[in-house]
Amino acid sequence: MRVVHTCQRAVAVVTLSVGAALLMHTVPAHAETPGTLIAEYPLPEGTRGMSNADGTVIEYWMRGSHGTTQPASGALYIPAGTPPPSGWPIIAYDHGTSGLGPGCGGQSDPLAHPAQTIARDEDALLQYLASRGFAVVAPDYLGLGLFDTGTHPYLGIDTEATATIDLVRAVRSAHPELSRTWAVIGASQGGQAALGTGHLQVTDAPDLDFRGTIAIDPESDVEKLASLFGPGTPTPPAIADGFMDLFVSILAGLRATRPEVSVDQYLTPEGRSVLDSVGAMCTPQIMDRVRGLSIGNMLARPLSVEPMPAAVDAYMAVPTGGYNAPILLCINVTDAIVPSPLHGVLVAQLAAAGVDFQTVLGTGEHTQLNPQMWTAIEQFVARIQSSPASGNP
Structure with a gap:
């Protein structure tokens, strides 16, 4: 060859x-x-x-x-x-x-x-x-x-x-x-x-x-779920298993590639710490990192507040x-x-x-x-x- x-x-x-x-x-x-x-x-x-x-x-x-x-x-x-x-x-x-x-x-x-x-x-x-x-x-x-x-x-x-x-x-x-x-x-x-x-x-x-x-x-x-989440929001039990790593990965990817969105303004100190730590991890390690965390504890502002909704839609929405x-x-x-x-x-x-x-x-x-x-x-x-x-x- x-x-x-x-x-x-x-x-x-x-x-x-x-x-x-x-x-x-x-x-x-x-x-x-x-x-x-x-x-x-x-x-x-x-x-x-x-x-x-x-x-x-x-x-x-x-x-x-x-x-x-x-x-x-x-x-x-x-x-x-x-x-x-x-x-x-x-x-x-x-x-x-x-x-x-x-x-x-x-x-x-x-x-x-x-x-x-x-x-x-x-x-x-x-x-x-x-x-x-x-x-x-x-x-x-x-x-x-x-x-x-x-x-x-x-x-x-x-x-x-x-x-x-x-x-x-x-x-x-x-x-x-x-x-x-x-x-x-x-x-x-x-x-x-x-x-x-x-x-x-x-x-x-x-x-x-x-x-x-x-x-x-x-x-x-999946971007349609973003507007449902904010400070204190529990991770929905029906999707808790396997969802937190996806949620964190979306925010980490968005933060890395769309700095104009200022993702950190939506995060608590704990949320920022999580995103800081996962950027070079593979999925099994990300799952270990987020085990036991909740969406609400990571968020300082609702994800329904602009510019987040428009940014998430442009970032990941499937064309219809x-x-x-x-x-x-x-x-x-x-x-x-x-x-x-x-x-x-x-x-x-x-x-x-x-x-x-x-x-x-x-x-x-x-x-x-x-x-x-x-x-x-x-x-x-x-x-x-x-x-x-x-x-x-």
Whole structure:
């Protein structure tokens, strides 16, 4: 497997071990165009149980917050064998909640950071997609990979989308065997990211041939809960388990990327202390840090006071119109992490906007796929392959 370098780097990589992948890389001195490859090198054979695909780590430039260009990382899996005449179609996989700090993304170093506590059957899904003849790309997201670029903008839908689109561009620049045809799938945070990607690509990547979005229990409409919280508010018992770490991660990401909001003005000293401490943690450590805390003890002002409501909406709201390709929603009505009424709001909004989407319901835990969902996913990806494929110029 070849090693590709497109920038002058101080680190020469010939082979990759799990330990080496854990080393955080120095941010290159000079940024290049987003979607430009920095480096590519092999993942250990058999990573994620991939027996039918070759895996590589991808380092690339992506668009960060406020128009900046930042280095990022992810993974690429290319099926073994001869590509079809039009090239391997691409599916981007957007992962679920994994933390806020470097190394937490789990894609460029999946063996070292099993931090995604609410993502189910990730390896099986990636193996399935590769077995169906798709090249799979998986971004770590901004700040969660091999470069320390500061606290990850958790649920910041703009950088989730640019991390995905710019990774697709980077891998295509180095691999002529990859097609223009692509789609995106994601679960939980990744479901929200996938929807953001499917929306942004309409104007951001019209040169590519986008075929659709699969979102599994996406973290949608969570921003609508913000106005309910203020000083003294107890954490709702129905969503207490697994919610505090999400709440804290949202505020930490917002504080890091939207300084004009002055998030600290909404926080008690305890709240500021919590946010100060979690910015480089992965999800298991964040969960330990917030155990026993309540929302009300963290807040000095209601989150319904501007500019917070408008800022949160702009930061993380899922677009409800303007899509140009089909959407498959897999939703568990018994989801306790993202309460199912919020998913109901998303479905109603998409329907009102006339979006081409299908919903498949389940009664499992957050991101759990039942047989009906798997059938719908199989049919969705089969339609991508049965349609005339675009070439790879």
